[in-house]
Amino acid sequence: MSLIIDNKRNGEDSPNGTHKNQSPDLKSLIYYHRAYRKISNPGRYILLKSLILIAPFLVAILLIYPELTFIMNKFARYTLISSFSSDSIEILNKPYMLRNIYILDSPTKYPSPLFTYIIFLLSLPGIVLIRKIKIVKPIALWIAFLSFINLLSSIFFILAPALFPYNAEEFSDLYIKTQINIWLFIPVIMGIALLPLPSGHLPKFLVISATILYSVIFGIVRYGVFLYIIAKFSLLFMPILFFSFGPLMDFFYIVSGYSLYVSILSKKAGRDLKAWNWLY
Amino acid sequence: MELVVLILKSYLVFVVGVMILYTARHFIFTVNRFMGEQMLYYQDIVDSELPRIAVLIPMHNEELVAKHILDHLISADYPLDKTEIIPINDHSEDRTKEIVDEYAARYKHIKPLHRHSDRRGKPAALNEAMTLTDAEIIVVFDADYLPAKGTLRDIAISFKDPEIGAVMGRVVPENTSKNLLTRVLDLERSGGYQVDQQARYNLKLLPQYGGTVGGFRKKVVLDLGGFDPNMLTEDTELTYKLFVNGWKVVYANRVEAYEESPEDWNVRSRQIRRWARGHTQVMFKFILPVLKSEHLVMKEKIDGLFLLFVYSASPILFLGLCDSLILFFLGEMKILSSLLMFLFVASFNTLGNFAPFFQIGIASFIDGGTYRIRLLPLLIFNFFFNMLYMSMGFFEAIIDLITKRESKWDKTTRFRAKDKKN
Numbered sequence: 154m155s156l157i158i159d160n161k162r163n164g165e166d167s168p169n170g171t172h173k174n175q176s177p178d179l180k181s182l183i184y185y186h187r188a189y190r191k192i193s194n195p196g197r198y199i200l201l202k203s204l205i206l207i208a209p210f211l212v213a214i215l216l217i218y219p220e221l222t223f224i225m226n227k228f229a230r231y232t233l234i235s236s237f238s239s240d241s242i243e244i245l246n247k248p249y250m251l252r253n254i255y256i257l258d259s260p261t262k263y264p265s266p267l268f269t270y271i272i273f274l275l276s277l278p279g280i281v282l283i284r285k286i287k288i289v290k291p292i293a294l295w296i297a298f299l300s301f302i303n304l305l306s307s308i309f310f311i312l313a314p315a316l317f318p319y320n321a322e323e324f325s326d327l328y329i330k331t332q333i334n335i336w337l338f339i340p341v342i343m344g345i346a347l348l349p350l351p352s353g354h355l356p357k358f359l360v361i362s363a364t365i366l367y368s369v370i371f372g373i374v375r376y377g378v379f380l381y382i383i384a385k386f387s388l389l390f391m392p393i394l395f396f397s398f399g400p401l402m403d404f405f406y407i408v409s410g411y412s413l414y415v416s417i418l419s420k421k422a423g424r425d426l427k428a429w430n431w432l433y
Numbered sequence: 434m435e436l437v438v439l440i441l442k443s444y445l446v447f448v449v450g451v452m453i454l455y456t457a458r459h460f461i462f463t464v465n466r467f468m469g470e471q472m473l474y475y476q477d478i479v480d481s482e483l484p485r486i487a488v489l490i491p492m493h494n495e496e497l498v499a500k501h502i503l504d505h506l507i508s509a510d511y512p513l514d515k516t517e518i519i520p521i522n523d524h525s526e527d528r529t530k531e532i533v534d535e536y537a538a539r540y541k542h543i544k545p546l547h548r549h550s551d552r553r554g555k556p557a558a559l560n561e562a563m564t565l566t567d568a569e570i571i572v573v574f575d576a577d578y579l580p581a582k583g584t585l586r587d588i589a590i591s592f593k594d595p596e597i598g599a600v601m602g603r604v605v606p607e608n609t610s611k612n613l614l615t616r617v618l619d620l621e622r623s624g625g626y627q628v629d630q631q632a633r634y635n636l637k638l639l640p641q642y643g644g645t646v647g648g649f650r651k652k653v654v655l656d657l658g659g660f661d662p663n664m665l666t667e668d669t670e671l672t673y674k675l676f677v678n679g680w681k682v683v684y685a686n687r688v689e690a691y692e693e694s695p696e697d698w699n700v701r702s703r704q705i706r707r708w709a710r711g712h713t714q715v716m717f718k719f720i721l722p723v724l725k726s727e728h729l730v731m732k733e734k735i736d737g738l739f740l741l742f743v744y745s746a747s748p749i750l751f752l753g754l755c756d757s758l759i760l761f762f763l764g765e766m767k768i769l770s771s772l773l774m775f776l777f778v779a780s781f782n783t784l785g786n787f788a789p790f791f792q793i794g795i796a797s798f799i800d801g802g803t804y805r806i807r808l809l810p811l812l813i814f815n816f817f818f819n820m821l822y823m824s825m826g827f828f829e830a831i832i833d834l835i836t837k838r839e840s841k842w843d844k845t846t847r848f849r850a851k852d853k854k855n
Binding site: 186189190191192195292294302323396404409412422432 | 468469698763766803806807810812816
């Protein structure tokens with residue numbers, strides 16, 4: 154069944170683009186309606202193909218993750234060394250998954266009682282008064298969420314500063330492990346999301362590569378910034394860094410890369426008759 | 434303390450498990466819609482013997498949009514002798530009554546119902562209006578909709594199939610380019626209808642009757658007790674009532690009608706809060722009937738349960754977020770696999786926004802929305818917003834269940850004519 158009336162295929166186009174014996178306002182081509190159009194079924198081995206797409210990335214990451222964590226720590230050390238003595242910054246290693254990973258032991262700054270009270274007081278309006286300010290609601294909620302985490306953190310440091318369970322080394326350990334898992338997760342989630350799209354393996358491979366590359370650079374820079382903040386400003390900000398600017402932010406660029414690629418494919422498919430099938 | 438930590442960690446694992454299941458479900462839907470065999474609706478059937486229909490339009494203070502929908506309906510191509518249009522003026526305090534009466538004076542087949550006593554709200558209004566008509570088929574539109582010329586015919590034709598209890602058309606926002614919110618809602622609508630509803634129809638699962646751009650058999654609904662006036666989502670209730678009693682709901686992706694999306698975040702927050710509350714009310718009412726129904730096969734029961742619990746995902750995530758904050762301050766995050774943490778966060782973006790990003794991306798691809806696909810990352814803005822208001826609606830429904838209190842209908846504010854005035 155086809156709803157396409159393609160006069161060009163009949164080879165009877167007149168010089169002005171209209172069909173012979175046809176009024177000029179008649180459409181020469183009727184595209185499939187969006188309600189039931191679909192793309193061609195890529196065949197039986199779609200899952201196998203997707204595995205072939207994902208596997209090289211997983212293998213590569215598993216082979217080089219210790220080296221990547223070393224680069225991360227070198228960068229973080231470089232960031233910190235301008236403000237702190239090099240003796241206080243040490244790159245350590247410990248086993249994780251198949252091989253050893255590198256983590257950083259660096260200084261941290263415990264918040265003074267005055268600083269903690271100031272953060273506590275500043276967090277309250279972020280939660281209570283944000284409703285009164287004319288600001289887009291999701292952003293207001295985001296600010297309220299950030300303020301809430303800071304409030305919790307400041308309460309913790311007011312009541313039991315000695316019980317705060319993390320130092321820089323432990324935070325580094327948590328961050329590095331999370332980052333490795335993000336790198337492993339990207340090809341899986343991107344591979345699944347890109348799987349149905351009508352394009353070859355190479356472009357999909359490049360999209361995943363670009364996303365991982367971005368993730369590596371972003372992950373390294375973010376790591377340095379996080380460690381600098383907890384060393385220079387306060388340990389009190391550790392929860393907000395992890396919960397608000399941690400893995401949630403990684404999703405933002407994953408989805409951005411995906412959406413940009415789908416948009417490009419959509420533009421191509423828009424007027425390409427071969428891209429679409431009808432019903433079956 | 435160890436037990437508390439164990440419970441908290443177990444809950445986080447539970448959250449991740451739930452999200453993985455929902456993600457898998459939506460992935461199946463996406464692949465099915467994009468490359469599977471599509472089930473065509475009945476719109477190509479031509480029959481001169483069309484059923485008598487009554488078009489019910491519940492209206493509460495709809496002076497900004499009432500005229501538009503009536504203009505569209507009077508130009509419909511459905512036989513006039515088989516059409517009754519019943520605008521239900523439900524306790525309006527604005528000019529709705531005058532507008533409706535003006536049209537009734539001009540068109541014989543417009544027969545308004547003015548409600549000033551009894552309970553206000555869509556379910557009660559529909560119940561009353563159904564008793565006033567002898568039509569076999571009831572078609573329902575919310576007042577902000579703009580049905581096309583052939584919409585009534587397309588909806589009514591499906592009832593030639595004796596198994597069909599209700600039909601649902603596709604909702605398309607008309608004010609997409611208004612602001613960021615309307616653009617994001619357009620993406621969500623696309624994912625929900627183009628992929629979700631059509632895939633459920635393809636896979637013979639449970640497409641949902643959505644309470645507008647749709648219709649149902651009057652006798653069947655009356656025999657099943659009509660609408661429960663205490664339900665805030667009478668459409669979901671009807672969907673389940675029909676399915677557990679052996680009737681089918683069909684989805685008509687080709688039957689598109691334009692709606693006005695909320696242009697204001699406050700309006701949107703009230704809307705999704707009401708949806709979550711109403712949907713959860715239905716969940717409590719229909720878990721057991723779905724499980725026990727002899728008319729549903731296993732895959733329909735599973736899908737039915739997934740659909741019933743869909744608004745529970747937000748409070749589950751919300752509690753999961755609180756859970757992970759507690760674990761963080763207890764120092765347990767370093768022990769807990771960070772993979773779980775990431776899966777958990779990944780889940781945020783999956784169900785916090787009604788549909789996973791890949792489902793919305795594919796829906797927009799099919800729709801040909803080349804440029805709007807680039808707005809996908811902005812769905813992150815909706816994450817806390819949806820999670821918070823859906824959770825509030827969910828907990829309100831629990832209070833409804835415990836206290837047996839009466840639900841009050843919250844009407845969605847309109848914007849269309851305001852803009853024209855300005």
